[in-house]
Amino acid sequence: MTEQGTADPERKARAPSARADATKKRILSAAIEQFTLKGLAGARVDEIADAARVNKRMLYAHFGSKEELWLAVLEDAYSRKRNEERLLEVGSLPPERAMALLVAFNLRYVVEHPEFVRILNEENLHQASYIRQSRFVKSLYPPLLELLDQVLLDGVRKEVFREGISPMQLYITIVSLGHFYVANQYTLSTIFDVNLMHYNALAEREAHNIDVVLRYLAKVKV
Numbered sequence: 001m002t003e004q005g006t007a008d009p010e011r012k013a014r015a016p017s018a019r020a021d022a023t024k025k026r027i028l029s030a031a032i033e034q035f036t037l038k039g040l041a042g043a044r045v046d047e048i049a050d051a052a053r054v055n056k057r058m059l060y061a062h063f064g065s066k067e068e069l070w071l072a073v074l075e076d077a078y079s080r081k082r083n084e085e086r087l088l089e090v091g092s093l094p095p096e097r098a099m100a101l102l103v104a105f106n107l108r109y110v111v112e113h114p115e116f117v118r119i120l121n122e123e124n125l126h127q128a129s130y131i132r133q134s135r136f137v138k139s140l141y142p143p144l145l146e147l148l149d150q151v152l153l154d155g156v157r158k159e160v161f162r163e164g165i166s167p168m169q170l171y172i173t174i175v176s177l178g179h180f181y182v183a184n185q186y187t188l189s190t191i192f193d194v195n196l197m198h199y200n201a202l203a204e205r206e207a208h209n210i211d212v213v214l215r216y217l218a219k220v221k222v
Helices: 009-042 045-052 056-063 066-086 095-112 114-125 135-139 141-157 167-183 185-192 199-217
Strands: none
Touching: 009 045, 009 056, 009 066, 009 114, 045 056, 045 066, 056 066, 066 095, 066 114, 066 135, 066 141, 095 114, 095 141, 095 167, 095 199, 114 167, 135 141, 141 167, 167 185, 167 199
């Protein structure tokens, strides 16, 4: 406890950092919204700054440029998804249950976070020119593929999965089943005259995706 009128050095050191972190979070949140709505080219720095309640100079001080802010948004998007994916703890589950949970998660995540789909689609329009600069995003996936490989091997040992499945190809298939569905929800809903975002439609799609993946993985009984 400090004497009255005497500054607490530790508290003084913490305060600017806390304010800076809060400011960065507001800028990032505003950037996610603007980039999702307007893309990289259409989003304006002054609108992002206004939405974050900061001036442009402060935005540039934290992120350097609009392009660096876009890269920060990409890293944040991938990081959030991987963090939630880790919470599934699929490595501790029976292999079929682990795969079903991973498939269901990847559909539900993009349904609940359509901004993730739009941000990734935008980066693909730029041929991954920004994410290519990020060692951080690349570092997120080797542990995931290693975990998937462990689940696959466990399934082979327990004679419920067949051998020779590529963890990378399997993961691409799993995320594709959800991503395509959400990315094309409006055209597909119109073509088939059904609301694909309705609860019943999502439940049907989730069951279908799980069935597709588990049938692909299943060991053929002889």
